[in-house]
Amino acid sequence: MFREDQLRKVEEEKRKWTEDLSKILCETPERLPRFSTVSDMEVKGLYTPEDLKDIDYSRDIGFPGQYPFTRGVHPSMYRGRLWTMRMFSGLGGPEETNKRFHYLLNHGETGLSIAFHYPTLMGYDSDSPMARGEIGKCGVAVDTLKDMEILFEGVPLDKVTTSMTINPPASILLAMYIVVAEKQGISKREIGGTIQNDMLKEFIAQKTFMLPPRPSLRIIVDTIEYCTKEVPRWNTISISGYHIREAGATAVQELAFTLADGMAYVEAAMERGLNVDDFAPRLSFFFDSHIDFFEEIAKFRAARRIWSKIMRERFMAKNPRSWMLRFHTQTAGCSLTAQQPFNNIVRTAYEALAAVLGGTQSLHTNSLDETYAIPTEEAVTIALRTQQILAEETGVANTIDPLAGSYFVEALTSRVEEQAWEYIRKIDEMGGMVAAIERGYPQMEIAESAYRYQRQVDSGERVIVGVNKYVTEHPPITIWRMRPEIEERQLRRLREVKESRNSMKVKECLDRIRKASQGSENLMPHIINAVREYATVQEICDVWREVFGRYTDPGYF
């Protein structure tokens, strides 16, 4: 970035500055013995052109919409189109959640995102003993197509895109979405959205798992293969770092483990015989935006740069769209505090700003009360307004990648990239991510980071306002509560659906899924047929549990 003679001059001037500084520090030392990011990465007091001496603008930074995409995936970024404001929502039953969807869309939200309740996430119906105490609490209860029909009442599926945070039963919920669209008269070729469908990070972090890793991967590749041919606007997977970070990983671990997961999916799809350029443009990513502002921006920029190299150099993708890392961001739930909850509005705003400066394609902002429960309408409105103020008042969306060229941000981007590559190499040596997960490697690395962080918080070395510093009492806030009649209604509806459907047809459909699961035929068409006949989430998942066996938590700590 700089000529030799310029660098020599800077070096000389810096020497003088350092001498002056050390005199000052003798009298008034720095506030802390060590300055570090929230991931415990040490940072210097000053960055200069010297830190950028190995960076080549054209090779490493380049232009937006061009390889290696450090500055963003679109040539015009937010000047062309703002990021999608997509609030993760699901509460009680489909009726309550449908109402929330309409509320958010009426308040300027631009995309939908569904939070399912735990039984659905884990492949159980509301009437299962496993669902006791959990119905409608952490998201919306969906047992059958009937629930999905209610969920999307009045929502035109050709106009709005929907993201679904769903993993072991991802193919089932996608199938239901396809059939709901069909009933609205919309072809599956026109619908757009995302299923999370990323099982590897479930074993590592989010822990909604059901089947062992290898059969899980097979079902994922079935969905990729099917959507590539039949649902061309669908993002077949959202390769997620969010949960890895929330489980306690550092920024570098989040990035490296996510990209290594992504590599495992690409390999699995290529082994199936798919052409990389046919499916890679529909892979999408999902990251956390944590509280350490510059570290996060560096992480997002490094993510794009690494992925483009992986896709072009390792997997020989030819289509530039295959090289692009497009991502959704959620502000960090784990950075929020139950203490003095109104402070969470401020944390979320900074995190959202980092996501936007990092070039995110869509964003969820957490609500102030999410350390307690699903957000109230009032809380979620503030969170949505936070994005709208950012987009339309602050001016940060006027210029593309405004922090490029910052000595600190560029140096940090390169450092995050280098450290992520080290992890990726280590995982390669273990035989890839599936093998690494089977030996518990990423799980143990994250547990270690989480414990170190907690110790730093407990000792006061890392400050959390309202928790270990500036502690004051705060009055309790009003939180959302699940009403017991919602549970009764959900159970009643499930019973009615089971009584009124054609049970012979359901059985036939389930038998076909069993047969396809035992063989190698793509499961998707069979799943779509089954949900159309109102087969339940659990009925399909039970077939898989029977055919493939269950995965149980090894409980590393």
Place this chain on the structure above:
Amino acid sequence: MERKIRILIAKPGLDGHDRGAKVIARGFRDAGFEVIYTGLHQTPEQIVAAAIQEDVDAIGLSILSGAHDYIFPQVIQLLREKGADDIVVFGGGIIPEEDIPALQKAGVKAIFTPGTPIDEAIKWVRENIKHRK
């Protein structure tokens, strides 16, 4: 030599948020307790069976999904049925303040809410958990 205090750290229900459970398990182990961690997705029946089989002095339940009002009393009820209600039950997670009195009434001895330092939980265990007879 006196036997160490044995604690079962358990993750009941479908909740997958195990960061806190694992940090506390590690903290207790480093503090010199014997720790058994159940892993995720345990039913109350499985937790009580593990507690009895492992002959623990206490069970620490971690739950962040909102199912605490069902699961905590259920575990205590099952312990009582098995004649093992001298095993102390405590817990932590996302538990609203106003739910705590009902849980204590059901027999939960302590609830540690978000922001509790590890050492505070360790101190409580030292002062409140005795070996079972």
